[in-house]
Amino acid sequence: MTRVVGGVHPLVTADALGYAYPDGRRALRDLSLDVSAGEVLGLLGPNGSGKSTFLRLLAGDAAPGIRRAPEVDNPRARWLATDQPVFRRWLSGRENAAALLELRGASVSEARATAAAWLARFGLADDADRPAGTYSSGMRRRLALAIAFGAAPSLLLLDEPLAGLDPDGAAVLATALSGHRADGGTSVLSAHDPGFAAAHCDRVAFIVDGRCEATDTPARLLARVGVRPRVEIHFTEAGPEDASTLEGVPDGVHSAMWGERAVTLEVEDPRHALPDTLSWVLRAGLSVNSVDVRTPTLADAFLVLTGRRLAEDDR
Incomplete structure (x- = not known):
């Protein structure tokens, strides 16, 4: 049947x-x-x-x-x-x-x-x-x-x-x-x-x-997978190793992943989070080079659900 x-x-x-x-x-x-x-x-x-x-x-x-x-x-x-x-x-x-x-x-x-x-x-x-x-x-x-x-x-x-x-x-x-x-x-x-x-x-x-x-x-x-939008803030100089050196993490920021010259923030709504996050890093004396906003894609979902990246070459 x-x-x-x-x-x-x-x-x-x-x-x-x-x-x-x-x-x-x-x-x-x-x-x-x-x-x-x-x-x-x-x-x-x-x-x-x-x-x-x-x-x-x-x-x-x-x-x-x-x-x-x-x-x-x-x-x-x-x-x-x-x-x-x-x-x-x-x-x-x-x-x-x-x-x-x-x-x-x-x-x-x-x-x-x-x-x-x-x-x-x-x-x-x-x-x-x-x-x-x-x-x-x-x-x-x-x-x-x-x-x-x-x-x-x-x-x-x-x-x-x-x-x-x-x-x-x-x-x-x-x-x-x-x-x-x-x-x-x-x-x-x-x-x-x-x-x-x-x-x-x-x-x-x-x-x-x-x-x-x-x-x-x-x-x-x-x-x-609950993938949220991300705000990527790139600095002209090296930033702090983690967010603990910055006070008053803005509302709507769920996580922060720090790189040598950038921080990636997982946010609820980029339109509301962007002004507050920029003010947050500027108050800390960090010099901002550029800002990118990434909406979640199926590539993000693929990585979370399979543990693999779409761009990798299996054979």
């Missing part, structure tokens, strides 16, 4: 999924994660954590530990845009896109029209008739995304879709993901950008060493 989560049935369920490369290295270790119908699910984790392997298994025909709902059991219902797209170098971007869409069953005219529309959306209209072999890595990425969204699969799988995209390209990707969801599609994407994941994913899964360590909405992940 299909398990129902929050009124929406899982489109794909990974249950204690494991995978090892031919050389014996373990890529996935008892990974358990549901992909709910109609959501955008983001996978966050360091390099080598198993995100790409998981996406490939979701796209494949059969893998022990993966169960699919009937609507995505047919391979034509799934599409994987890999992190290193490969095209026929001698064909143009337009020809590559149209050929792949025709292979999915579109008529010649439908494939050409869809290819033209999505190439334009991803900023490739002026380069559509150039050989794909002359494309930069960023252009190849945009071509792969144009084809993936043009294919309109029920389950869209994107491996590092932000790689090589400028801010305009990332904005187009965000709009395309929203449109795909509005049309009833489901998307799973891996990313290194916690800001993009927080803004555009319905849920985020933290993947470490081939396991899913936590999954929830971005807001609930941050609430679970």
